[in-house]
Amino acid sequence: EPEVTQTPSHQVTQMGQEVILRCVPISNHLYFYWYRQILGQKVEFLVSFYNNEISEKSEIFDDQFSVERPDGSNFTLKIRSTKLEDSAMYFCASWPPGQGTKNIQYFGAGTRLSVL
Amino acid sequence: KQEVTQIPAALSVPEGENLVLNCSFTDSAIYNLQWFRQDPGKGLTSLLLIQSSQREQTSGRLNASLDKSSGRSTLYIAASQPGDSATYLCAVTPFGSGYALNFGKGTSLLVTP
Numbered sequence: 001e002p003e004v005t006q007t008p009s010h011q012v013t014q015m016g017q018e019v020i021l022r023c024v025p026i027s028n029h030l031y032f033y034w035y036r037q038i039l040g041q042k043v044e045f046l047v048s049f050y051n052n053e054i055s056e057k058s059e060i061f062d063d064q065f066s067v068e069r070p071d072g073s074n075f076t077l078k079i080r081s082t083k084l085e086d087s088a089m090y091f092c093a094s095w096p097p098g099q100g101t102k103n104i105q106y107f108g109a110g111t112r113l114s115v116l
Numbered sequence: 117k118q119e120v121t122q123i124p125a126a127l128s129v130p131e132g133e134n135l136v137l138n139c140s141f142t143d144s145a146i147y148n149l150q151w152f153r154q155d156p157g158k159g160l161t162s163l164l165l166i167q168s169s170q171r172e173q174t175s176g177r178l179n180a181s182l183d184k185s186s187g188r189s190t191l192y193i194a195a196s197q198p199g200d201s202a203t204y205l206c207a208v209t210p211f212g213s214g215y216a217l218n219f220g221k222g223t224s225l226l227v228t229p
Contacts, residue, residue: 031215033216033217035217041221042120042205042219042220042221042222043160043205043207043217043219044219045216045217045218048214048215048216050214055214056214056216058216089157091159091160093217095215103165104150104162104165105150105162105217106162107152107159107160107161107162108159109158109159110158110159112157
């Protein structure tokens with residue numbers, strides 16, 4: 001079965017550094033998402049991406065965050081200057097075309113970001 | 117703003133028991149509701165999706181119901197097994213959300229042999 005792939009599985013960085021989290025969504029999917037889950041808390045929506053642009057973003061997704069789909073296969077989340085509170089598991093998800101809301105979102109295994 | 121709540125936060129049952137996990141949401145304007153399974157340190161696996169026009173969905177030993185008017189969903193697990201131990205998350209897709217999911221905090225289930 002096709003799957004969403006995320007790399008790296010664990011990223012350790014120093015506060016203030018830039019990080020890029022990478023995702024390869026399922027190839028024929030059209031909507032792409034980033035979510036995050038701080039340890040012990042619920043999964044929170046960050047941003048959705050459709051037709052090469054952001055379709056929606058949450059209050060969490062401020063100017064420190066950006067997303068790109070640079071080459072038609074990868075989907076990246078960049079955090080420009082990491083803070084301690086950015087430490088979380090980051091999940092990428094993709095959503096197929098057709099049948100609209102009858103389709104599930106497919107999630108990657110996540111990248112655990114640890115900011116020291 | 118849509119709020120999703122799951123009760124109980126944690127549950128421990130002996131193997132073989134039938135159990136019910138609860139999910140409630142504050143705004144009935146949703147496209148669908150999904151139940152996910154999350155194993156420790158892992159990603160999310162979709163178990164069942166119920167469209168807003170549907171009342172229930174079944175997959176094997178799992179049955180999910182939806183009462184949109186009262187803002188409630190239940191996940192029924194029959195004949196629980198130790199392999200069912202995981203966190204179960206409920207998520208809704210609200211209208212006008214760009215189809216982003218709004219999650220509850222989850223119920224952590226432990227099934228003991």
